[in-house]
Amino acid sequence: MNVVIIGGGPGGYTAALQAANHGLSVTLVERGGIGGTCLNVGCIPTKSLLETASSWSKAVYHGWLKESTMPDSHWQEAQKQKQAVVKQLTTGVKTLLKGAGVRTVTGTARFVSENEVIVEDEGVKHSITFDRVIIATGSRVSLPQIDGADQPGVYTSDSILAIEQIPRRLVIVGGGVIGLEFASLFQQLATHVDIVEFTDEILPRFDVKTVTVLKRLLLMQGISFHTRSTVQRIERSSTTRDLKVIVRGSNDALFSLDADAVLLAVGRSPNTDSLHLEKIGVQTDRERILVNQHCQSSAVNVYAIGDCSNPVMLAHAAMSDAHAAVDHIVGHAGFRKSRFLIPQCIYSQPELASVGMTEEEAKQAGVLYEVSEVRMTANGKALVAETDGVCRILSEQGTGMILGVHMVGPHVTELIQEATLALELEATVRELVQTIHAHPTVSEVIHEAALVTIGHPVHVP
Numbered sequence: 085m086n087v088v089i090i091g092g093g094p095g096g097y098t099a100a101l102q103a104a105n106h107g108l109s110v111t112l113v114e115r116g117g118i119g120g121t122c123l124n125v126g127c128i129p130t131k132s133l134l135e136t137a138s139s140w141s142k143a144v145y146h147g148w149l150k151e152s153t154m155p156d157s158h159w160q161e162a163q164k165q166k167q168a169v170v171k172q173l174t175t176g177v178k179t180l181l182k183g184a185g186v187r188t189v190t191g192t193a194r195f196v197s198e199n200e201v202i203v204e205d206e207g208v209k210h211s212i213t214f215d216r217v218i219i220a221t222g223s224r225v226s227l228p229q230i231d232g233a234d235q236p237g238v239y240t241s242d243s244i245l246a247i248e249q250i251p252r253r254l255v256i257v258g259g260g261v262i263g264l265e266f267a268s269l270f271q272q273l274a275t276h277v278d279i280v281e282f283t284d285e286i287l288p289r290f291d292v293k294t295v296t297v298l299k300r301l302l303l304m305q306g307i308s309f310h311t312r313s314t315v316q317r318i319e320r321s322s323t324t325r326d327l328k329v330i331v332r333g334s335n336d337a338l339f340s341l342d343a344d345a346v347l348l349a350v351g352r353s354p355n356t357d358s359l360h361l362e363k364i365g366v367q368t369d370r371e372r373i374l375v376n377q378h379c380q381s382s383a384v385n386v387y388a389i390g391d392c393s394n395p396v397m398l399a400h401a402a403m404s405d406a407h408a409a410v411d412h413i414v415g416h417a418g419f420r421k422s423r424f425l426i427p428q429c430i431y432s433q434p435e436l437a438s439v440g441m442t443e444e445e446a447k448q449a450g451v452l453y454e455v456s457e458v459r460m461t462a463n464g465k466a467l468v469a470e471t472d473g474v475c476r477i478l479s480e481q482g483t484g485m486i487l488g489v490h491m492v493g494p495h496v497t498e499l500i501q502e503a504t505l506a507l508e509l510e511a512t513v514r515e516l517v518q519t520i521h522a523h524p525t526v527s528e529v530i531h532e533a534a535l536v537t538i539g540h541p542v543h544v545p
């Protein structure tokens with residue numbers, strides 16, 4: 085069977101490798117860089133810069149550095165290091181694809197019929213036919229309609245990654261996951277950060293009490309939040325070259341924020357507009373391709389995975405979709421698309437990690453639940469990292485089945501895997517209590533929260 089995969093991000097390359105492993109004939113079409121958003125301008129480059137920023141801010145905190153501002157030469161080194169990591173990973177993926185016998189084609193694909201795509205590269209077109217196609221075209225930055233948003237100094241998440249100088253004052257439009265990640269990155273490099281968020285609160289879909297803890301800690305670091313506020317326009321002073329961001333605040337009054345740089349981080353849109361989906365008749369909802377649990381669209385030979393179809397726009401969701409699609413194509417029952425058990429991580433400082441039901445979702449679903457909450461200050465290893473935070477476990481009343489785990493604190497983006505496995509295995513809080521957690525580790529906070537649920541805490545009153 086011949087499979088064409090459009091898009092070489094984490095969804096597309098995982099699907100290509102899996103399909104080739106199953107002995108299918110695979111062609112992967114990519115118009116930009118193999119690795120997609122994730123490896124080139126998303127997950128990996130941001131984490132490289134965050135690592136640099138975190139080391140720098142720790143050195144400043146301990147008084148080992150006199151200046152809290154990073155010199156330009158250090159920042160340029162950090163940029164080079166980031167590019168080296170990106171290159172190493174993208175080269176690694178290319179080598180894997182080659183080794184697996186995947187044919188990679190450079191160019192932009194679009195459908196001409198239900199069995200054929202045209203791939204165009206620098207004016208040269210050629211046709212590829214397929215038995216099955218997996219659309220993995222990802223997403224692009226959504227740009228808000230703001231006057232003055234197209235001038236120098238105004239960035240998207242793609243362009244700010246290559247910023248040459250660390251801004252002294254940064255205004256971030258959007259208090260979502262990406263906005264907060266960049267807020268922490270630059271705050272740790274002594275940038276004053278203002279976040280303007282249109283909704284009532286930052287991170288609206290996350291567990292509210294967990295977000296409150298994160299926000300309190302970010303406020304203490306000096307990040308300013310302007311919620312229920314909308315950016316009206318961005319102006320540039322003709323004398324100082326500074327940017328002025330004009331905002332309508334929660335009380336409807338206008339105010340302005342001065343900035344050297346503005347980051348637009350209001351979300352991402354599925355990349356489906358230029359695919360000519362009308363030629364294959366797949367159903368969509370506002371650019372998102374609608375799929376079933378096998379990632380199969382309304383056209384039986386067309387699958388869609390990752391950001392172009394999954395409302396949870398995360399790399400591991402795209403990879404999990406890739407397994408579901410390929411398993412269905414080769415007739416394996418195994419992998420199903422999961423919407424519920426996708427861990428969500430925010431690499432702010434401190435980090436936030438979450439899996440399963442939030443308290444608000446449990447209330448809405450009418451589930452009878454208990455919540456236990458333990459502060460990170462009760463955990464020795466967290467204190468060593470000088471970070472406060474919280475661990476909240478939601479469990480079903482009566483059965484003790486774990487419904488959701490939400491954490492803020494050091495290394496919680498690693499710890500969330502324990503919670504995800506517990507949810508996948510339908511574990512109870514008693515089973516968490518029976519599981520011996522190594523000491524000293526931040527993971528003990530999960531054990532302590534489980535002990536609180538059964539009424540036998542050790543390290544909290």
Ligand code: FAD
Pocket residue numbers: 090091092093094095096113114115116117118119120121122123125126127128130191192193194220221222223241262355358359389390391392397398399400401402431
């Ligand atoms: P993509 O990675 O977007 O790949 C799609 C590919 O398709 C692209 O390479 C594109 O060039 C190609 N393409 C599109 N149209 C065509 C066409 N017509 N023909 C040929 N090729 C085409 N997620 C996490 O899980 N963890 C993180 O820490 C994280 N951090 C992020 C930080 C930032 C700043 C951003 C922007 C995103 C981050 N994400 C993170 C999200 C993550 O990058 C995406 O969810 C993930 O890349 C989606 O994978 P994908 O395969 O669906 O699409």
